Amino acid sequence: MQHCPIVALESTLITHGFAYPDNLHIALELEHVVRENSAQPATIAILDGKVRVGLTEAEIRLLAQAQNVRKCSTRDLGYVLGLGGHGSTTVAATIFLAARHNIRVMATGGIGGVHRGHPFDVSADLTELARTPITVVCAGPKALLDLELTLEHLETLGVPVIGYQTDTLPAFFARSSRLPVDVRVDTPEEVARIVRARREHALPGGELVCVPIPESEALSEDVAEAAIAEAQRRADAAGVRGAAATPFMLAEIARLTNGASVRANMALLRNNARVAAQIAHALHALPAL
Ligand code: PSU
Ligand code: MN
Numbered sequence: 001m002q003h004c005p006i007v008a009l010e011s012t013l014i015t016h017g018f019a020y021p022d023n024l025h026i027a028l029e030l031e032h033v034v035r036e037n038s039a040q041p042a043t044i045a046i047l048d049g050k051v052r053v054g055l056t057e058a059e060i061r062l063l064a065q066a067q068n069v070r071k072c073s074t075r076d077l078g079y080v081l082g083l084g085g086h087g088s089t090t091v092a093a094t095i096f097l098a099a100r101h102n103i104r105v106m107a108t109g110g111i112g113g114v115h116r117g118h119p120f121d122v123s124a125d126l127t128e129l130a131r132t133p134i135t136v137v138c139a140g141p142k143a144l145l146d147l148e149l150t151l152e153h154l155e156t157l158g159v160p161v162i163g164y165q166t167d168t169l170p171a172f173f174a175r176s177s178r179l180p181v182d183v184r185v186d187t188p189e190e191v192a193r194i195v196r197a198r199r200e201h202a203l204p205g206g207e208l209v210c211v212p213i214p215e216s217e218a219l220s221e222d223v224a225e226a227a228i229a230e231a232q233r234r235a236d237a238a239g240v241r242g243a244a245a246t247p248f249m250l251a252e253i254a255r256l257t258n259g260a261s262v263r264a265n266m267a268l269l270r271n272n273a274r275v276a277a278q279i280a281h282a283l284h285a286l287p288a289l
Helices: 012-017 022-036 057-065 074-083 091-100 124-131 147-157 188-200 221-237 242-256 260-285
Strands: 006-009 040-047 050-053 070-072 087-089 105-107 118-122 135-138 161-164 183-185 207-210
Touching: 006 022, 006 091, 006 260, 012 022, 012 057, 012 070, 012 087, 012 242, 022 040, 022 057, 022 260, 040 057, 040 074, 040 091, 050 091, 070 074, 074 087, 074 091, 074 124, 087 091, 091 105, 091 124, 091 135, 105 260, 118 124, 118 242, 124 147, 135 260, 147 161, 161 188, 183 188, 188 207, 188 260, 221 242, 221 260, 242 260
Parallel strands: 006 040, 006 105, 070 087, 105 135, 135 207, 161 183, 161 207
Antiparallel strands: 040 050, 040 087
């Protein structure tokens, strides 16, 4: 049993989610927020072909400035581990590695899902969450996705979608998508009870805890939606597909909102890191199975 609860953090948001130096600042801030809430952060990445669970500040700096880092979902891990080089881990690859190091909670901004207009572009985040026992804290799937189809996939895969102090699925930059969540909880202890019951009864896979962005930092739904729609048009016109789609769209949305989306993204990440640390504590406090 770990002495201090650990919160895993992903590294794709450092290499592909934000531009330098925003990426460096937010990565260090997230570690700080986890520590402030009495948990230990573990940012996960592949450095020189080796799995690293917990990076030093120097290593985070290196990733934030490196040009040649491969965005690794689960299937890409083997390429970088086998052939060498640096890899940043998406939610899928991060939870795969975290769970194998007995880490029970991960924080991110928004998980991947089903892309709008591309119902076969389904993030491996969903399939990995369906088979990896870990609790992922996010602000909903990224709003640039098709949220309704993403929820349908999660249901098919048996992944619980838990609203944290909300009855509706948060829409990343905005507080609500108006789509209902399966269940609402209001405390970290309630999340821990659900997780523990699932483990006790050998239900497979993990849980998605969805936390709305803090009110003061949310984008208005109209502003967010207009930027997302335009970014999607640009992505389709440029023929951007697959793993490149999310980074391209996030950069376009940042330009279209004059940086407001970047500030909102940072705010929700900090908030999720805080809630994740609290959930890690609540899990830690329950008697071992
Ligand atoms: N959310 C963000 N920024 C990001 C991502 C999500 O605000 O960079 C990343 C996460 O690492 C997530 C990944 O796992 O995008 C999903 O990419 P894909 O759709 O290619 O699976
Ligand atoms: Mn995708």
